[in-house]
Amino acid sequence: MHYENIHQLLEDERFRKVIRKKQRLPLLFSLAAIFLFFGFVLVIAFAPGLLAVEFGEDGVIKLYLILSVLLIILICVLMNLFVTLKARDNHDDIHELIGILREENER
Amino acid sequence: MILFRCLLLSLLVFPSGAVIAAGAVGSGDMAGGDGGMNVIAAGIFVVFIVATLFVTWWAATQTRNAKDFYAAGGRISGFQNGLAIAGDFMSAATFLGISGLVFARGIDAVIYSLSALVGLCLLLFMVVEPFRNLGRYTLSDIASYRLNKRLIRGFASITSLAVVIMYLITQMVGAGALIQVLFGLPYESAVIIIGGLMVTYVAVGGMMATTWVQIIKAVLMLLGVTVLAFGTLHYFDFSVIGMYKEAVATHDLGERILEAGTLLQDPVSSVSLAIALVFGFIGLPHILMRLFTVPDVRQAYRSVFFSSCFMAYVFILITFVIGVGAITILNQHPELFEPSGRLIGGNNMAAVHLSQVIAGDVFLGFISAIVFATILAVVAGLTLAGASAISHDFYAGVIRHGKATEHEEVRITRIATIALGIVAIGLGILFEGQNVAYLVSMVFAISASANFPLLVLSVYWRGLTSRGAVIGGSIGLFSAVSLIILGPTIWVEILGNEKAIFPYQYPALFTMPLGFISIILFSKLDRSSMAVTDRETFDELYLDMYLGQSVKEKVAG
Numbered sequence: 001m002h003y004e005n006i007h008q009l010l011e012d013e014r015f016r017k018v019i020r021k022k023q024r025l026p027l028l029f030s031l032a033a034i035f036l037f038f039g040f041v042l043v044i045a046f047a048p049g050l051l052a053v054e055f056g057e058d059g060v061i062k063l064y065l066i067l068s069v070l071l072i073i074l075i076c077v078l079m080n081l082f083v084t085l086k087a088r089d090n091h092d093d094i095h096e097l098i099g100i101l102r103e104e105n106e107r
Numbered sequence: 108m109i110l111f112r113c114l115l116l117s118l119l120v121f122p123s124g125a126v127i128a129a130g131a132v133g134s135g136d137m138a139g140g141d142g143g144m145n146v147i148a149a150g151i152f153v154v155f156i157v158a159t160l161f162v163t164w165w166a167a168t169q170t171r172n173a174k175d176f177y178a179a180g181g182r183i184s185g186f187q188n189g190l191a192i193a194g195d196f197m198s199a200a201t202f203l204g205i206s207g208l209v210f211a212r213g214i215d216a217v218i219y220s221l222s223a224l225v226g227l228c229l230l231l232f233m234v235v236e237p238f239r240n241l242g243r244y245t246l247s248d249i250a251s252y253r254l255n256k257r258l259i260r261g262f263a264s265i266t267s268l269a270v271v272i273m274y275l276i277t278q279m280v281g282a283g284a285l286i287q288v289l290f291g292l293p294y295e296s297a298v299i300i301i302g303g304l305m306v307t308y309v310a311v312g313g314m315m316a317t318t319w320v321q322i323i324k325a326v327l328m329l330l331g332v333t334v335l336a337f338g339t340l341h342y343f344d345f346s347v348i349g350m351y352k353e354a355v356a357t358h359d360l361g362e363r364i365l366e367a368g369t370l371l372q373d374p375v376s377s378v379s380l381a382i383a384l385v386f387g388f389i390g391l392p393h394i395l396m397r398l399f400t401v402p403d404v405r406q407a408y409r410s411v412f413f414s415s416c417f418m419a420y421v422f423i424l425i426t427f428v429i430g431v432g433a434i435t436i437l438n439q440h441p442e443l444f445e446p447s448g449r450l451i452g453g454n455n456m457a458a459v460h461l462s463q464v465i466a467g468d469v470f471l472g473f474i475s476a477i478v479f480a481t482i483l484a485v486v487a488g489l490t491l492a493g494a495s496a497i498s499h500d501f502y503a504g505v506i507r508h509g510k511a512t513e514h515e516e517v518r519i520t521r522i523a524t525i526a527l528g529i530v531a532i533g534l535g536i537l538f539e540g541q542n543v544a545y546l547v548s549m550v551f552a553i554s555a556s557a558n559f560p561l562l563v564l565s566v567y568w569r570g571l572t573s574r575g576a577v578i579g580g581s582i583g584l585f586s587a588v589s590l591i592i593l594g595p596t597i598w599v600e601i602l603g604n605e606k607a608i609f610p611y612q613y614p615a616l617f618t619m620p621l622g623f624i625s626i627i628l629f630s631k632l633d634r635s636s637m638a639v640t641d642r643e644t645f646d647e648l649y650l651d652m653y654l655g656q657s658v659k660e661k662v663a664g
Contacts, residue, residue, distance in 0.1 A: 064214065
């Protein structure tokens with residue numbers, strides 16, 4: 001590809017919009033995972049007492065246990081959701097845009 | 108306390124045997140019962156070796172060019188690769204280390220399980236697509252895509268090699284000691300056997316063999332953990348509440364085993380450890396290579412997702428069933444403890460002892476063989492990553508200016524594999540019986556402070572320049588190494604000084620931001636002509652990263 005073409009494409013507002021849309025999903029999911037995990041780590045580090053709350057009569061099922069298991073499962077659900085959403089995204093927007101750009105170029 | 112700290116440090120490594128090294132050396136033989144070799148374990152292990160060597164031979168017939176060698180020709184399916192990735196993450200220390208730590212300190216060890224999973228999760232979100240679209244095998248491939256090739260490849264091959272060799276030492280030392288305990292073999296022969304097998308898998312079969320060894324092991328591991336967890340639950344008549352009640356009643360810490368804060372006392376260490384684990388994982392060279400063994404992005408996504416399911420399953424069973432169950436069950440067998448009250452072979456042997464109590468010698472043999480297989484599979488992956496750093500980055504990129512033929516490169520990889528094998532065996536014997544846990548912290552600290560910032564900035568930041576990457580990356584690297592040397596583990600426990608100059612065991616909380624900041628700073632200050640080209644080439648990388656090669660051709664056409 002010629003160099004001018006790349007810059008031309010990169011500066012095209014429509015292209016930027018498509019890329020921004022593509023970036024949104026990974027960014028959102030990464031932030032969610034970082035927020036969940038490091039939130040949990042900060043609680044373990046600075047307020048371990050919060051996790052000692054008991055559930056039920058037996059006194060052995062505590063919030064720490066429940067949250068740990070939930071978090072493990074939640075991370076897997078997040079990953080599954082991400083893969084599913086990604087599978088739907090078939091480069092359609094970009095293909096469409098490239099079609100438009102080529103037509104413009106031919107004119 | 109010191110021993111406990113070593114144990115903790117060594118746990119940083121998921122495939123670690125360093126864990127075992129700390130505890131097992133000199134504890135004698137527990138596996139055979141009668142003081143000899145455990146015949147069943149040896150038998151199962153021989154079957155495993157024969158099977159994997161057969162796979163290696165088959166893989167060799169399938170391997171024709173460089174892509175076959177480094178990436179199994181991209182012919183592994185998403186499901187299979189998922190097993191292989193899970194195999195890389197679930198290794199001897201995940202299995203032995205986490206269950207041993209739960210046995211010793213309660214469920215606080217869950218941070219190790221969670222970090223591994225979150226590392227994989229961020230890998231999926233941030234790294235898989237750009238890497239796949241760019242079609243590169245290693246970190247230095249990505250960075251040198253837009254930066255000065257010789258400079259970056261030189262630097263990246265040094266960090267990768269440092270990480271791989273340090274990691275290999277911990278594996279060798281741990282594995283040697285473990286095999287000494289499990290099979291009654293002398294330490295030196297154990298190390299030589301592992302080194303020899305590892306070289307054979309990699310040099311003969313390349314990535315195809317390495318991946319299949321990892322897959323076979325992951326299936327064995329899933330099976331072993333399932334049976335062990337089932338047996339443990341059966342012991343308590345399938346009452347989870349009952350199991351937890353008895354564990355609380357048995358353990359010295361009582362209810363505290365179910366609470367946070369039994370592992371690390373100070374908050375800074377907890378956060379720093381979590382950072383090192385999560386971001387260190389992403390920068391490890393042998394994990395990144397796994398993204399290229401599948402045919403396309405979709406399969407890469409599928410493989411990461413499958414591996415997360417396998418890992419979540421195994422982590423939940425190891426942490427919340429096997430580890431907790433071991434507290435009650437093992438304490439009912441005083442013959443498993445030394446007179447001092449220490450578990451024979453150290454806490455890391457908890458899962459192995461548990462297998463014998465629950466299902467006798469045959470199952471003990473099965474579990475021991477899985478542990479050995481695990482170590483082998485991980486060292487094979489590491490060796491391949493190290494050998495490709497030598498041949499692909501250093502030889503082809505730096506010495507031959509990218510003019511080496513594929514055939515030549517694969518030949519150098521094979522030679523490098525044999526050299527790495529000899530180095531690993533030599534260092535493994537040299538470090539016998541030493542506490543090598545600090546090497547593990549270094550591996551993760553280097554990976555999080557040098558590799559990870561470089562990785563992220565080269566694909567997401569236009570302003571990165573070659574000079575900034577090398578200077579900033581070096582600062583990340585050296586700060587990580589020196590803060591660990593000045594920290595409590597080396598400065599106080601090994602060098603015998605009174606007080607640590609740097610008070611925390613894990614420096615990543617400080618060195619990772621330092622790595623990022625210095626790379627950014629030195630890139631901004633870079634006014635060279637090379638910097639201009641570096642920034643301009645970013646556009647091409649950016650386009651490839653989001654469009655992939657196929658779409659790019661359409662634009663060009």
